[in-house]
Amino acid sequence: MILKWAPMSEAIIAVGAATLALALVVGGLAIAGFSPWSVIAVGWAGIAGSPLRLAICAQEAIPLLMCGLAATLALRSGVLNIGLEGQYLLGAVAAVAVLTLGPVGSCLPWLALIAGGLAGALWCAVAVGLERGRGVPLVLSTILLNVIAIHVVGVCVQGPLHDPATAAPQSAMVPDGSRMPLLFAGTPLHVGFLVAVMLAVALWLMQRRTALGFELEVIGLNPLAARFAGIPVGRRELTAALGSGALAGIAGAMQVAGVTWFLSSDVRSYGYAGIAVALLGRLHPLGVIPAAFFFSGLDLGARQLERRLDIPHDLGDVTKGLALAAVLVAGALSRRLGSSRPGTP
């Protein structure tokens, strides 16, 4: 019963936090003179006003979902990988290299995903190597590697990956034949969405049904106890870190192969947003899916509000921040109440 209730209470916390954040923002807009019904109607139309809008929402959720899974895998295993931003970018660079320098072919997007995953994992391995070899904390090295990754993108799009047709720092376009296939014709949603959802389910099954998942869970809860239990903590942490980096790298590769089809020095990364998505999803692989949709829906709805009602779309980011703060506070309160309950260990 307790096992069934635990994820349910986590879901209630997340949904409650998201609802509270939305209510606060809509209430604030009502005080500012906007009709709350107009705000909700226009925002909702931007998210799910038509099947096309829903497809766009799903498309924008893909990188958030992938980075959210990457953060979930790392944080649940006690690995503080804050370098998803850089791993995402390196994945995008590797993918663009494969897609623009390689021959045109339908298998190329899949090779690009593999290359992106390897690049993300390798970038994370650098941070792990610094921690193991030189004692540099992973939090610090991954954050610093994020900055370096931004410059690596800049160097690549001005150097080996530069589009010779322009002086702008950007790569050439990925040829039509090498792009990710679409899931539904007439929409921008590509098959990467299915891959991301399958990876979420696979990660959940791995955590729930395999020895590796159990060991990672134990390490995340108490690494000392895990060591006493004979779990090879160092190796398992390395596995989690590399897996997390690979997922972030695949996210970057998917975005280049399926959405932007080119890379510029002004590329947007979803690494930090992925950590927020993971926290809102309560570090549950399946919880990350609705959390990613919530974030992408907020982005789409906020931009629709900006176009139609002149409301700055930064309000979407404010809502995300409020939801995250609410979920963290509610989580802390829930833990405190749980531990003060009689009979609770």
Add this chain to the structure above:
Amino acid sequence: MWFSIASSFLPRVLGLALLMASASAAEPAVALLTTGSINDGGWSQLAKQGLDKLTAAGSRTTVVQKVSADQAGTELRDCAADGFDLVIAHGYEFLNPAAEAAKTITTTKFAVSGADVERPGIVSIDFDVSQASYQLGIIAGTLTKSGKLGFIGGGAFPSVKACYRGFVAGAKSVRADVTVAEAYTSWDQVAQNKSQTEAFISQGIDQIYPDVDAAARGVYEAIKEHNTANPQKLVWTYGCVGDANANPAAGQWTLASAIIRLDEAFAHVAKQVRDKTWKPGIVRENLATGTCVAVLNPVLLKGPIDAALQAKITAAGAALIAGTLTIPDERPAPAAPAAK
């Protein structure tokens, strides 16, 4: 109940529809996408001001800020679905997404400002500020005492590099031995630009040309602090893209600004849509079109920028427009057509 709902909403909906119809009959509906905030004090803010002119002329307008290349495709399609006749995507980053959108959307026209290459179905607006920067370079080359100049760019983009090239060529045209140090920082890090300026000043540089949008505040603050402490050893500065001649920090030491009149550039493309003379390709905006010009600081016209220097600047401008004077262009030559 349905009747009461319909009776309250229908007149508003009809009124809105009539309003939109009357606006679109005269002037095209224009949407603007920007990469930055419309309060950035530079590139995006100028675009918003240009859009405001179109609003004043009767166009229905909207602006979507801080759009990344990832989101651009969706935004371009959304603007088209909202019935905008023209979408001005403000930044070279939007070139490829706009070209992709133009493949399938024919009812809306797409213009990309700040792009330097042609793409099928869209208008690329190329702003050449190198000529106006050349004129600024003449001032810098004439007034420098140390012979050391500095250029700070927000990023090594084509439009920024063009400013650098023009500035160097202009300075060397009046004093061949000047050196121009170049540095590329960021568009939004005020502190970074301030420390870069301090580094330049410590190297003896006495003329600094920043092209860093709102982050130029850091440059001007550093110059103000230096000049206040060292009135005998003044450092002079300039503005780029926007008119910075009256900036509150260092307006009295800002000699001139190389500005882009985005309102005029936007009016040109809006006119093409309105008059149905739209033709995809590159629109080159420069000194000759009156869109990218140097504006001297009127406060300093009786000081350092004397009549002789003004005459030199005017003569150079005329030569640049006539084509008798050219600035070396590092941009790649247009690709040869593919063999059939």
